[in-house]
Amino acid sequence: MNILVIGCNQVGASLVRDLERIGHDLSLIEKDSEQLKRLDSFDDYTYGGTALVGDPTDPDTLRRGGIESCDAVAAVTEDDSVNLMASQIAKKIFHKDKVICRVSDSHLQLLYHRYYGLETICPTILTEQAVFRALSK
Amino acid sequence: MKVCIAGGGKVGMYLAQSLLAHHHEVTIIEPVEAQCQMLADTLDIPVVCGNSISYDILRSADISSCNAFVAVTGSDEDNLIACQMAKQEFGVDRTVARASNPNNRELLHVLGVDTVVCGTDNLSHILEREIETNTIRQLLSLSGGTASLNEILLPENFKYAGKTIMEVPIPGDAILVSITRDTEFIIPHGNTVLLPWDRILCLTRDDTLHLLTNEWGLNKL
Numbered sequence: 001m002n003i004l005v006i007g008c009n010q011v012g013a014s015l016v017r018d019l020e021r022i023g024h025d026l027s028l029i030e031k032d033s034e035q036l037k038r039l040d041s042f043d044d045y046t047y048g049g050t051a052l053v054g055d056p057t058d059p060d061t062l063r064r065g066g067i068e069s070c071d072a073v074a075a076v077t078e079d080d081s082v083n084l085m086a087s088q089i090a091k092k093i094f095h096k097d098k099v100i101c102r103v104s105d106s107h108l109q110l111l112y113h114r115y116y117g118l119e120t121i122c123p124t125i126l127t128e129q130a131v132f133r134a135l136s137k
Numbered sequence: 138m139k140v141c142i143a144g145g146g147k148v149g150m151y152l153a154q155s156l157l158a159h160h161h162e163v164t165i166i167e168p169v170e171a172q173c174q175m176l177a178d179t180l181d182i183p184v185v186c187g188n189s190i191s192y193d194i195l196r197s198a199d200i201s202s203c204n205a206f207v208a209v210t211g212s213d214e215d216n217l218i219a220c221q222m223a224k225q226e227f228g229v230d231r232t233v234a235r236a237s238n239p240n241n242r243e244l245l246h247v248l249g250v251d252t253v254v255c256g257t258d259n260l261s262h263i264l265e266r267e268i269e270t271n272t273i274r275q276l277l278s279l280s281g282g283t284a285s286l287n288e289i290l291l292p293e294n295f296k297y298a299g300k301t302i303m304e305v306p307i308p309g310d311a312i313l314v315s316i317t318r319d320t321e322f323i324i325p326h327g328n329t330v331l332l333p334w335d336r337i338l339c340l341t342r343d344d345t346l347h348l349l350t351n352e353w354g355l356n357k358l
């Protein structure tokens with residue numbers, strides 16, 4: 001699969017590494033060029049895909065980042081609004097079926113899943129559940 | 138009318154002042170506490186301190202009772218999400234967002250915001266026009282800054298002087314509304330003759346105005 005990842009923070013960089021390792025083709029869009037240095041910080045892995053520095057909520061940037069030819073999009077920056085806007089552009093403007101959106105605010109997560117049909121992942125809920133399970137063993 | 142403004146910076150504050158002057162009821166949502174204090178002291182209105190994309194904050198601002206929700210923070214993304222929440226979750230009729238990036242004007246509207254205002258775009262159009270020529274004056278900005286009503290003063294050496302409107306090329310999308318010649322007021326028709334020093338009211342789309350400026354030689358003064 002061709003996968004476009006938006007955001008090269010800790011989550012994004014690890015995601016890119018893991019996906020590339022199992023054979024996917026990756027492209028990456030990140031606002032801050034400093035963040036791309038994370039890709040060089042792995043001991044046993046070098047990034048083989050394309051990386052673009054630009055505004056991920058700008059359709060032109062998304063186009064240059066290869067959104068038109070990708071099979072799936074993952075918006076995993078640390079800014080909920082940026083992820084939600086980029087995901088909606090991917091769905092509505094570029095008609096992508098598979099769009100995964102990271103949303104930390106649990107209420108926003110619910111709303112956008114329900115009304116906008118976005119596939120949302122909420123780190124807040126996942127953490128709470130993990131801690132809960134660890135404590136209730 | 139009851140209006141909630143998300144973002145209490147300069148734009149939000151001046152907007153609140155002007156809405157209050159027109160007897161509207163205004164609430165502001167602003168994340169910085171010191172700014173909230175200042176707004177509450179200066180304007181004497183309810184100020185909710187917090188992030189405008191948080192459900193709890195929007196609820197404590199009681200936006201479901203508002204007729205309009207205006208998002209004017211510096212982040213286009215936040216403005217979009219706040220407006221979408223106001224509409225979907227709280228049933229606000231009318232949402233307005235400020236877009237700092239001109240590319241986002243169309244985009245935010247497609248994604249569900251009723252009205253999008255782009256200050257950067259409007260300002261740069263006005264500046265561009267002032268730099269291009271001093272014979273055109275914008276009187277009224279229309280349709281969110283995509284069109285305008287302008288006054289054009291024909292120069293002494295106007296290249297189509299003495300020609301009828303029918304003979305003069307009018308590129309793009311433009312309509313000549315009226316001509317003021319000294320004290321005479323003329324509604325123009327195809328056979329109306331244009332003369333130097335005529336003041337023409339002209340309705341144009343913004344991409345047309347500089348075509349017209351070039352074609353009529355108004356920038357070579």
